[in-house]
Amino acid sequence: MSSRQALDVVALPMGEFTFGPDDPWPGQTGVVVAYAVRSSGGVFLFDTGFAARSEELDEFYATYDVRPQALPEVLAVAGIDLGEITAVANCHLHLDHCGQNALFPNRPIYVQPAEWSAAHEPDYTYLHAIDFPGACYEQVAGDHEVAPGIRIFATPGHSPGHQSLVVDSPDGPLLLVGQAIYSHGEWAGIPNPREGGSRSADIPAYRRSVKRLRALNPKRVLFGHDRRPWTR
Ligand SMILES: [Zn+2]
Numbered sequence: 051m052s053s054r055q056a057l058d059v060v061a062l063p064m065g066e067f068t069f070g071p072d073d074p075w076p077g078q079t080g081v082v083v084a085y086a087v088r089s090s091g092g093v094f095l096f097d098t099g100f101a102a103r104s105e106e107l108d109e110f111y112a113t114y115d116v117r118p119q120a121l122p123e124v125l126a127v128a129g130i131d132l133g134e135i136t137a138v139a140n141c142h143l144h145l146d147h148c149g150q151n152a153l154f155p156n157r158p159i160y161v162q163p164a165e166w167s168a169a170h171e172p173d174y175t176y177l178h179a180i181d182f183p184g185a186c187y188e189q190v191a192g193d194h195e196v197a198p199g200i201r202i203f204a205t206p207g208h209s210p211g212h213q214s215l216v217v218d219s220p221d222g223p224l225l226l227v228g229q230a231i232y233s234h235g236e237w238a239g240i241p242n243p244r245e246g247g248s249r250s251a252d253i254p255a256y257r258r259s260v261k262r263l264r265a266l267n268p269k270r271v272l273f274g275h276d277r278r279p280w281t282r
């Protein structure tokens with residue numbers, strides 16, 4: 051059965067940054083993690099990390115001491131060729147999650163329409179990263195299957211069109227939650243974790259999305275800003 055095929059999820063370390071003085075954890079290191087889901091049909095990519103350095107990003111990158119990783123190199127370390135990527139989804143369109151989308155012309159990139167609209171408002175993101183020649187965005191609202199055993203799951207809250215990825219496995223779903231939940235500690239309920247709910251764009255929506263994710267009773271949860279996975 052196609053939905054029960056072995057789907058291998060590989061974490062892709064896309065770089066680090068340092069929280070600024072006005073951030074909740076000033077001076078501490080933050081990480082950005084993308085994921086590749088391998089199946090017999092190819093590799094589905096969830097997020098593309100920070101954009102490469104550029105003059106326009108200089109000030110922002112200096113403020114947060116952003117240390118981006120180049121996706122082709124990160125993929126090579128994981129034994130994946132850029133050409134094997136059949137489709138991409140961004141959890142949302144802030145520049146730490148979609149920075150290298152331009153590596154994928156003529157390949158479907160799934161985003162929620164609400165996120166696409168938000169991204170084209172002033173000061174939301176770095177538009178050069180998402181508007182590029184050959185860009186092929188598939189704007190689909192809500193939950194939907196994108197490949198056998200791989201489903202987009204709408205999780206608004208951190209941003210208007212945030213989405214997660216649900217990957218089937220024989221002993222329960224694997225959730226790639228992007229920034230719908232900030233950290234392992236937030237999911238696990240440890241005291242004073244790095245959490246994203248209190249600073250999200252829509253706090254009630256964030257809480258509803260967390261509830262929906264919990265109701266899936268996952269086997270494993272992987273985060274966009276925490277290298278440590280949670281396992282049941
Ligand atoms: Zn964000």
Ligand SMILES: [Zn+2]
Nearest residue numbers: 144146147229
């Ligand atoms: Zn982020």
